[in-house]
Amino acid sequence: MNTPKKRIVEEPVIKWDRNGLFRCRVCGCTEVDACQPPCAWAETGLCTTCADAIADIQIWQGRARRANMTALLRELKSWTNRRTSGRGAR
Ligand SMILES: [Zn+2]
Ligand SMILES: [Zn+2]
Numbered sequence: 659m660n661t662p663k664k665r666i667v668e669e670p671v672i673k674w675d676r677n678g679l680f681r682c683r684v685c686g687c688t689e690v691d692a693c694q695p696p697c698a699w700a701e702t703g704l705c706t707t708c709a710d711a712i713a714d715i716q717i718w719q720g721r722a723r724r725a726n727m728t729a730l731l732r733e734l735k736s737w738t739n740r741r742t743s744g745r746g747a748r
């Protein structure tokens with residue numbers, strides 16, 4: 659039998675928690691541990707909070723000259739730091 663060296667990590671589309679409840683595959687929320695404000699299911703395994711974020715990013719991708727997700731995430735991180743620390747400069 660052939661054992662491939664490279665293991666292809668397949669992302670499971672639907673996740674469950676230990677109680678057998680659906681879990682959002684993006685943020686990991688469940689029916690008993692929902693987002694704030696409480697979310698609903700946009701589809702099985704994807705909650706409305708994350709679906710909204712995806713829709714916003716899709717709009718951004720359509721508008722941006724070059725939609726660089728890595729740069730966006732870096733920016734997001736610095737914005738979050740700014741908001742929590744209250745200081746602009748590093
Ligand atoms: Zn979610
Ligand atoms: Zn959620």
